[in-house]
Amino acid sequence: MKTKIFILNLVLAGMLTMVFNGCKKEILELTDEEENRSFMAMFRQQANTGKAGDPLASQVVNTNDMYLVWNGINGASGYRIQMKTQAGSWDVPADILWDTIVGPEVLKYTKKDLQYSTKHNFAIQTLSPKGEAYHSKWYGKGDPGHNDERAEWEMGERRGIPDVVSVGGVTETSLRVYFDLTVPSGSDRTDPSKLNPSFQYENEKFLMDEILIQPASVNRDLPTKKIALTQADLDKGYVDVSGLSSNALYVVNGLNNKVVRYWDRLYNTTMVRMRGQVGAPILIPHIVDETNTWAKQHNASRLDTILNNYLFDNTLAEGTIFMLEAGKNYYLGSGVVLAKGLTLKTNTPGTKPIVFMGLGYNETGNQALAYNFQLGRPAQAGEIGSITVGDVIFDDINFEVPYAVNFFNQSLYPGKSITGNYFINQHSASMPFTCSKLEARNCNFQGMVRSWFRTQGSNRQVIENIIVEKCLFHDVGMYDVNGRGYPFITGDAKSEKTNIFNNVVIRNNSFIGMSYDQLLRENANLAWAASVVWNVTIENNTFLNAFAITNDRYLIQHMHPPANSKYTIRKNLFIAVKAAGDARALNLSGMNFRTYRPGLSFDIADNYSTSAKSANNAITYYSSAEIFTKQPFSHTGNGAGYNPGTGAGSLNVGGLEATKVITGPTPIAPENLLVDPYPKGKKVGSAWDTDAHIYNLNGLFFKNTPEVRNHPIYTKGIGDPRWR
Structure with a gap:
């Protein structure tokens, strides 16, 4: 018996030795840089302190100044701070608007004169005296899924901006900038909500000494034009500008350079797209990336990169027609920004291609990939005006979300969450925009669980025409046990000038089992502008x-439609x-x-x-x-x-x-x-x-x-x- 016990002990000891040795192999040794890396400094905000309304926290002050405060790190040689707008990317050098280093004794800083009504992101890094390899990781560069690792604030609104600058006579390479410098009278002059005190005037005329025409972010590499205004220009009330690029998007401003703060120098901002010759329709060939498992499985050609590149391509005029090969499969691998009019259609009428609005699942595997079209876009640096989008047309296409999960079919997808997707979803921080037409005709839609088209955000939204004709909607909705989600077309007006229902035509369609909240909804009760x-x-x-x-x-x-509707x-x-x-x-x-x-x-x-x-x-x-x-x-x-x-x-x-x-x-x-x-x-x-x-x-x-x-x-x- 003792012999058996001894043998068992030997076996057990051997097994434990194997386990311990196996565990030793799994131990990861830290590098010198990782072990001695500086601790991370963090901006003081609710995500770190748990305090709402903390008067000592980082916050917007004076409408468009940013007060930053952070924790000090022992042994730091300094701190590096960067800034971008929400729409920018930390990975694109041109999007970094501010990059500065302060000494170790500096634990607070006020960054002044930032773009009004625009969300800004800030990031901070602790610098080590041992060198770059020992600097801390960045705080503030977290993605939208990790809000505690982000540092984002929106600057206040600049109210009382007089409507001084306008643009007309737009050709492929030239335009005329008009300016009416007449100062309003009576209470319109003394009410700061109608005339901001930052605007200077003399002899009943606003002061303006420069016209600035800058390329928008989508074509930022184009040159800027600065025009110093002469007295003759001021007397006639306009200047002509030539030498611009066809199809390009420009930001037009009039400035009074006597004002110290840059964003207070500007009058109303206008964004304009130059004219261009619409060429022949472009066929998007069906090419399957054999290295992409999902694309190969569905024999699908990627589409989103082509449509997003079109936004930045000045060789293609607004209104370009893109054709898909009839009967073939395409897919979106990311969201598509609709800020430049286009038509997407089959190349053989009556035979529909399929556009899968996402294939497969996210990295954790619990969410089906389902991307949306996005009408309008957030402002980039310097873009504080509105944008104009031409006709956006979808014609004779099947739009499907093959892996969409809804409340009813969730049991068929163990471990998967319900898909909160749309066909078109507007970004909440989109600039004010006007779209001449949003049209879907002869299309089939399947798998949009939460809504078909949703607007949101505080800025003005105008869609002159929404046309939905000869379309079929089925297997859509079921976001929860009550169906819910958002309405088919969801209004969310915050501005009295918003008007997405100017001309809505829903004709010759079938809505089969659709469970969205409503067909049309707008609950706002505003003092609607006369034009609405x-x-x-x-x-x-x-x-x-x-x-x-x-x-x-x-x-x-x-609930509260405007007069004469x-x-x-x-x-x-x-x-x-x-x-x-x-x-x-x-x-x-x-x-x-x-x-x-x-x-x-x-x-x-x-x-x-x-x-x-x-x-x-x-x-x-x-x-x-x-x-x-x-x-x-x-x-x-x-x-x-x-x-x-x-x-x-x-x-x-x-x-x-x-x-x-x-x-x-x-x-x-x-x-x-x-x-x-x-x-x-x-x-x-x-x-x-x-x-x-x-x-x-x-x-x-x-x-x-x-x-x-x-x-x-x-x-x-x-x-x-x-x-x-």
């Missing part, structure tokens, strides 16, 4: 179980349907208006729905008088049936009755109208099938029966015509 009017047309669309998962999914939530809603088809044993509620709601300003009008007529019950009367699809379970178009308090004192429905061209969604004299059940309208999966109790949001698209065609052919839905051409 909303015109919305929703016509010949099919809505099948769309915006219906839970209550209050108003098709239109425009108009809503045209005609010939749309609404379908509510579910199979036997499906416990889902169908809760489509109509309108939510709260403020009826003068001139608001409606043109609502010929909107139909399928019947409230199944053909055999066994299943109830809806129990209200109309398919809307809450606030239908005809609602007399918050809908188009509102009574302004001249009678209910008097704001509608056809009166109150025309605002109602009707079934026709003989209601038709959805299963009698369409080949197969049912969702593939069900809700059983409180549990949803993983395919409860999926539909057989081929089953949405109309049946060829006398009941269908003789029904007003067919004879009047109601709904999306593709299904006839």
Whole structure:
């Protein structure tokens, strides 16, 4: 027995020796530089102190000065500080706007005169007397996923900027800069919100001695033009500028160099893109990177780099047409900035290419890669004006997110988080912008979980036209158990001049099972500028179980529209349907208006729905008088049936009755109208099938029966015509 124990002890000792030796091999020895590296200095801010409103913390002072304070490090030989705007990159030398070294005794610094209304990032490094290899790591260069390692502050707004400088006569290489130096009178002169005290004037004229035309960040290598103004220039009120580059983007400023602080010298800033000759359409060849596993697996050619490079390419005019090979697959490997008008289309009409808006998963493997288009862009250094974007058009393309995870299908992707993606998502720090047109036509969209188009941010946003025509939306939404996310088109106006609903046309589309919050939403109640009017047309669309998962999914939530706005809603088809044993509620709601300003009008007529019950009367699809379970178009308090004192429905061209969604004299059940309208999966109790949001698209065609052919839905051409 003792012999056995001895042998076991020997074996155990041997095993422990192997384990210890194995562990020794895993021990990583620090290099001399790593072991003796200086400690990291950090700016004092809430992320480090946990204190909100700390009066001793780093903070913006005097509107556009930055007070920085940091912890001292024993033995430091000094500190190096860098600065960039939020839109810049630490890896691009030209984006570093300030790079300075201070002594070891300096633990606070005020960086003065920074660009107004612009987020700035700061970084600090402890310098070691032992040399560069021993300097600390940088604090402040963390990415957006590590906010505690970032140091970012936004400068205050410069209010009361007079509208002095404007640009006209733009050609490929020249332009005319106008300036009106007349000082406003009365209270407009004494009110600092209307005229900032930094603007100097004499003899009722603003002082201006220079016109500065600088290349914007997208073409920063172009030369700057400085024009010293003569008295003759001031007398005639304009100067002509030549020798500029076609297709280039420039920042135009008028300056009064008697003012000490640079950003206070400037009057209103104007950004202008030079004209250019739009060349022949450019075919983007289908080339698969064989070294990219995901691209190879999906036989997909990368697209985002080409479209992003176009923004910086002055050899290509705004409005360039890019064509994709019909029937081929392309993909986005990063977000695409839409700050220069373009058209993206198939090279063979009727045969769609596929654009995968991301392939694969992130580094941790828990999030599907899903990139967005971004309308507008943040300001780079020196860009404090607005930008103008030409027509942005998507034509005859399938946009898909193959690995998108939503609330319903999440169980099919163990360990994956729900995808919070969009088709277009505006950056919150985007400069004020005007886009002449955003259009999607003949496109199919799948996999946008959170929203199709979302605006955000405090700056002015104007989109003169949003056109969505002949598009199909399916397998989209389901961001949470209630569907939610954001509306299909989400307004978030913070400026009274913002207007993304100037002319919205949604026509001949199908929205199949879409669960976003609403179709259209803008809740802001602002003193809208006189130029802001909303015109919305929703016509010949099919809505099948769309915006219906839970209550209050108003098709239109425009609570406080501007005066003289108009809503045209005609010939749309609404379908509510579910199979036997499906416990889902169908809760489509109509309108939510709260403020009826003068001139608001409606043109609502010929909107139909399928019947409230199944053909055999066994299943109830809806129990209200109309398919809307809450606030239908005809609602007399918050809908188009509102009574302004001249009678209910008097704001509608056809009166109150025309605002109602009707079934026709003989209601038709959805299963009698369409080949197969049912969702593939069900809700059983409180549990949803993983395919409860999926539909057989081929089953949405109309049946060829006398009941269908003789029904007003067919004879009047109601709904999306593709299904006839």
